[in-house]
Amino acid sequence: MRIEGSTNADAHSVSAELKRKILGGEFQYDERLPAERSIAEQFGCSRGTVRAAMERLEDLKLIERRIGSGTFVRHKLTANETDIANSTSPLELIEVRRGLEVQAIRLAVVNASARNLQAVEKNLIELEALGSRCEPEDFSKADQAFHLSLAECSGNSLMIWLCNHVNDVRCHRQWSAMKDKILTQRQIALYNKQHRAIFEALNSRDINAAEKETIAHLQLAKDDLLGAT
Amino acid sequence: MRIEGSTNADAHSVSAELKRKILGGEFQYDERLPAERSIAEQFGCSRGTVRAAMERLEDLKLIERRIGSGTFVRHKLTANETDIANSTSPLELIEVRRGLEVQAIRLAVVNASARNLQAVEKNLIELEALGSRCEPEDFSKADQAFHLSLAECSGNSLMIWLCNHVNDVRCHRQWSAMKDKILTQRQIALYNKQHRAIFEALNSRDINAAEKETIAHLQLAKDDLLGAT
DNA sequence: AGACATTGGTACAAAAATGGTTGGATATGG
């Protein structure tokens, strides 16, 4: 298990995270990245590990490094990254999730194994442990993990695949820009209540309650989205 | 037989779950899986069991293992969406369509333009013109076009994109094999009645009727599928 | 111009982590 921030990270996860931040626009073009030693401290790993990750990104032509100066973003995307993700608005995303995840929870109630439920509960507990004062970024990640573990319960490969890819969209720019506005302490607390309710319904195999709670959850997310624009 | 011990897992269930996570995209291409020892702990089984499961996945060319480095996803199938298609059963497909298309029709009732409705009607007329004696292959194509034009009405680009790709799955092997059994004259006539009902509901902007008819349509398809196996 | 701090680049050895392997103990079901 890779847990961000709190524990050590290997070269793969470091490069993946940096890549995500660059492609997601968190690090703008031509911007200088933090120093290697600084990133190492931030990830809780050694400088050598960070350098290994950097070499990967350099091979991908995502960054350029200059001795004594720093590391700079030099990405040339457009071709590969102009996928559906970037042209999808957060509102469109919620509408699709409402279709997919409501059906997923219905299947989950029927098909979830004991192990599936344990995984969901684990993610739920981690999510709740973050508390309502956590960083929106951290909450968003844990929230995504929770919802994906719900999809897992469906036992339907196609459903899982779709939920995974649809949730990837959340990492992109338009959504990132709104996270800070929407994910206030108050809303996080509300969301967590709903997460708990969804899990309880699923755990007791109550299909109607599970569906109702999931719809309520996505409806709230949609309302928050509309309120923030 | 395997009694569902809540914690222990045998090689079969471990490999099945890992396979699902790979196919579902939770473990993406080129990503490193958790270490064997870590997976063993997670599943509450021994490392040997995990290794047995891994060997299965290696035989299936799903993963590649490197000493001292780790286990990596080598599944070209995750690279594009047509591959998940081949490993999706018709039943799984119907379940996903039930999620997507029901939501699509709800959005369609709200958002469909006059031009959208004309396109749907055109496809519907063509479908009906085929009659109930047509080739299953031809009906399937026209049916697909009709359903895609419904998705178009949603005005949600992500929804349209997903419905397009999900419907592509129908062109593949497992589905093709069943077409001839299911698409009898009698069933084609039934399906066409439902198509007409869906269009009428959409055209008169009756969201509840549209949803009800769509659910009924997919339910019938599901029942036929179950009956044919 | 010169001193100094900061940056990435390099080298090397110790420590840790990883998959691969072996042998024997312990069930479980035929």
Add this chain to the structure above:
DNA sequence: CCATATCCAACCATTTTTGTACCAATGTCT
């Protein structure tokens, strides 16, 4: 009883990560 499967505890070979030290280039200050 045997066959199969699982578990456990080692050990091996390889790779990765770490820690440390130092080098070279750059930027900033006096």
